[in-house]
Amino acid sequence: DIQMTQSPSSVSASIGDRVTITCRASQDISSWLAWYQQKPGKAPHLLIFGATSLQSGVPSRFSGSGSGTHFTLTIRSLQPEDFATYYCQQASSFPPAFGPGTKVGIK
Amino acid sequence: QVQLVQSGAEVKKPGASVKFSCKASGYTFTSYYIHWVRQAPGQGLQWMGIINPDGGSPSYSQKFQGRVTMTRDTSTSTVYMHLSSLRPEDTAVYYCARDTGITMTNNWFDPWGQGTLVTVSS
Numbered sequence: 265d266i267q268m269t270q271s272p273s274s275v276s277a278s279i280g281d282r283v284t285i286t287c288r289a290s291q292d293i294s295s296w297l298a299w300y301q302q303k304p305g306k307a308p309h310l311l312i313f314g315a316t317s318l319q320s321g322v323p324s325r326f327s328g329s330g331s332g333t334h335f336t337l338t339i340r341s342l343q344p345e346d347f348a349t350y351y352c353q354q355a356s357s358f359p360p361a362f363g364p365g366t367k368v369g370i371k
Numbered sequence: 372q373v374q375l376v377q378s379g380a381e382v383k384k385p386g387a388s389v390k391f392s393c394k395a396s397g398y399t400f401t402s403y404y405i406h407w408v409r410q411a412p413g414q415g416l417q418w419m420g421i422i423n424p425d426g427g428s429p430s431y432s433q434k435f436q437g438r439v440t441m442t443r444d445t446s447t448s449t450v451y452m453h454l455s456s457l458r459p460e461d462t463a464v465y466y467c468a469r470d471t472g473i474t475m476t477n478n479w480f481d482p483w484g485q486g487t488l489v490t491v492s493s
Contacts, residue, residue, distance in 0.1 A: 296478070298479050298480075300416075300480075307466055307468075307482075307483035307484065307485060307486055308416065308466075308468075308480070308483055309481075309482075309483070310471075310479060310480060310481035310482075313471065313477070313479040319481065351415065351416055353416075353478075353480075355477060355478030355479060358430065358478075359418050359432045359433075360406070360418045360478045361418065362415055362416040362417070362418070363415070364415045365415050365416075
């Protein structure tokens, strides 16, 4: 099975900051990577798929990059509604697997 | 709009079984696969399996093989997941989520149901 790791596990940031989260896969997954946002008590929400494609309705301040085993999610200018936990997920092979999550908190 | 509505919270004793439901609306039920994902309190997301509402055999995570059964009812656009031999570590929120691929699996999950909390305790 493919294992996913994320760093950092948590980050504190201010409104307007640029935030970058890293995700690594234990083997090459090409561009088969998604990012999800989850707020407390809510279901996750798909932000990015195919490593770089923005899901419909997601603000353009979110962007994804990378391929192979190394990926990043960038939030260009952090907004109040962006404080949440972010998960990466590989979709290259079964079973799909999620990273452990990165919590973005208020500084 | 596309929506997945899940059944309500349950409290179960160790060794019991639970059956979740996930009712789909706003799209052609048989055109999109449904996944099940769970999240233990304060923990990350764990994929459990996938079912094709149009038929065929579901595929389950090895971790749950033998304890999980996924079924569907096309007449009510509902997917079910049965989990048996419950233990305290099965306490979690269980989500259904639609695959984004049409008649195929991309393994991208959107949208998600609201989740069902199962508490396993003696």
